[in-house]
Amino acid sequence: MSSSDQKGLIAPIIVAFAMFMETVDANVIVTALPQMARTFGRDPVTLKIAVTSYVLGLGVFIPVCGWLADRFGARTVFRTAIGIFVAGSIACAASTSLGVFTVARFVQGIGGAMMVPVGRIIIFRSVERSDFIRAMNYLSLTSLLGPAAGPLLGGFITTYLHWRLIFLINIPVGIAGVYLTNKYIANTREPHPGPLDWVGFVLSAGGASAFMLGLALVGSELVTDSTAWTMTLAGAVALVLYVFYARYAKRPLLDLRFFRVPTFQASVMGGSLFRIGLGAVPFLLPLVLQEGLGMSAFESGLITCASAVGGLFMRTLASRTLHRWGFRTVLMYNAAFSGIAIAACGAFFPGTPVWLIWVIVLLGGFFPALQFTSLNSMTYAEIESRDVGRATSLGSVVQQMSLGLGVTIAGIVVQLTRAWHGHAHIEWSDFWPAFVTVGLCSFASIGITRRLAPNAGDEIARGKRVEVPAKR
Template identity: 65%
Template sequence: MPLALGAFIVPLIVACAMFMENVDSTVIVTSLPVIARDFGTDPIVLKLAVTSYVIGLGVFIPICGWVADRFGSRTVFRTAIGVFVAGSLMCAASTSLATLVAARFVQGVGGALMVPVGRIIIFRSMPKSEFIRAVNYLTVPALLGPVVGPPIGGFITTYLHWRLIFFVNVPIGILGIWLTNRHIQNLREPHPGRLDGFGFALSASGAALMMLGLSLIGSDLVSGAATFTMCALGAALLFAYWFYASRVEAPVLDLRLLRIPSFHASVVGGSLFRIGLGAVPFLLPLALQEGLGMTAFQSGSITCASAFGAIFMKAIASPVLARFGFRAVLMFNAALAGCAIAVYGLFFPGTPHWLIWCVVLVGGIFPSLQFTSLNSLAYADIPMRDISRATGVSSVIQQLSLGLGVTIAGIVLQISHVLQGHKAIVWSDFWPAFLVVGLFSCASIPVTSRLPHGSGDELARGKRGNA
């Protein structure tokens, strides 16, 4: 393959896979209230369809690098696309909440291998002179997915049928597999080393049980005793992993990296922030449809406004960081983001749609700046030899915190609904949930305030030229 063609086609293939995942994650949240009515279940319980995907994604990310080295990046990448598409078809064929949750978990497993292995392919197959161009290609799906996903999902759900939203992935996936076979080399490491199977079993089963147990609170799928048992067992397994990982040389998730102040602030503080922001894609469409009576298409046309705010902020994030520094931005911006989330709870029937759109647009600005800051700061003081391990720790905790945000929002919404005594969900049930998840975003401030003054300043100044 000519170098010029490879510099274009390989990043494009990976970008298409990322676009498929980004669109899928945004179209389904717009359709959840309609899916709930078809299944005859409470819309709040449909949070399981979101968290099950995050569980599949989070628990399998730690082994994606080893699997790619062992079986070859092309083999794993195309298999991951196939698994993701198969999960999409299973979602379309689902006839109950349980089958939809299982299908979403399958999608999560595919996504866990697809996107990280795609990044590995980029950095192993591209010359260093083409890295910046390749990374620019990869940012496009992250920006466009939240823009086109909600309106597409809303349109299909309102005017066609919600099952059709899952068929959007099929042609993209088939094309991706075909292009992968033609243009991506099957690179692998001859000796990838030993996989920490015991550590993976502890961390994966503990996280899965803990997240699933929390997600089942308030549902009728299992008894309260079973839910408590799952949470307790999951917590015990995670504690056992923490004890185990501190005593082995190369654990699957090296939690000792959290001793680095900048990495600790990015991962721990960032996770508290992501709990708040992870709830919004689930909570806001539900509030607009169930609380304000909008159609799925109207809801999707409004929720995509936050993506425009995010795109605007990405254009000016580097100068902002260079001017004020990471510590000040992370602290003050977290407060602004938390307030923006809480304001969503003030929407009431009769609020003009254009006003809601503008509020959501502004609300997308602060999370974008926070994510840019957190993701940049994460590697400020990480030695080159530890970047791979740091990426695994950061990615898993990020994904699980996003899922935890959905779970917490659902629990608070259920409590609010019961306490207010409404037969069906109404607009006034939502403000406590938006307030609580907004406070989680603000809870990251004490963590980031411990950063030494000047942390990441060299990185921020270096980013000025890339603005």
């Protein structure tokens, strides 16, 4: 590789490391939840609010990141994102209560939300087209390795050191990221980005935040349940108002008209039902292994990473599977396989062989990875190139909200089951209803994907030219 090629790929490598930090941090916390709960004097399930707040910070700020990069420059926004993420990490490490920790995780989520889309913009603007695929491969590695490294790293640090160090390791990485960003990344921007839809942002972000946090706060003892339900209702009202607002706004922040596109609707709406389970499993699995089966955080991490290993293996088969069967068939049948694999994790009991647990968790990553890849591949099958940015904003927000909703629903079901059993502390038998519930959500997505045309997305899945009937 020539020196000019190496220089051209420095920016993608910087972006990839920053995203790897964010991806690892998103996955590292779950194995440490029981220890964090003991530090804060809380029940482990109540820490669902900390997981939800991070995902929420990611979701509600993604739509404005492109505008911020165009208005203030990609380098400025990217290094600010790293700074916000590191500041949130320091606040997480220094937290003395669940309330402070929840706010710190939300701040981290804001930083992460700004890093991912702005990082892609930086790559798009700084890399020669001949090197674009190689640059994007660096980013794909972060999504592949982060879910595997996170549980292992979190489990090791929690077991043999202290969970607060999980967040402190972000400080040197972040400082290096800011320095390298200043040195090697140009501050590109658009000259006339246009106005931001502030009304849409307040209604959508405020509504989603109140709705999701309100649900997550139910039974948390941070606020009264009546306050939590009031927040949930207020958030729902704001979201309904946004739906009416978006119908008449000239250029809404989140354009809901994309849901009229069949493949986009199936990918995002049907995929959201599936992602409820996808978001719940990383939260439930370490809890049942540690609180239910008595494993250490590191032992739990060694098993939890099997899900990522299954996902890595399936990604090598995804394109061939889609080419053979097509989107509609794969999404329908694989949703059932995924639901069964997720629900099977609720069958663990004291004395279950570790090898059997590992195999079930492996399958719990194998089938959902195929579903996730298929859904993402089909999203833009019928979207015009000029609309990809706006469609991405809408899809990303809905996806993040569904992941957070999965954690919230799973936590509520575990709390209700424990109350029904009359257990003072959660036990292994309190988890299976939650796994079955989120597994059924995967089955529910079949009702949406089965409405797809048999050849939907074939131009992408099988390389066929699909004739679209002319509108009359």
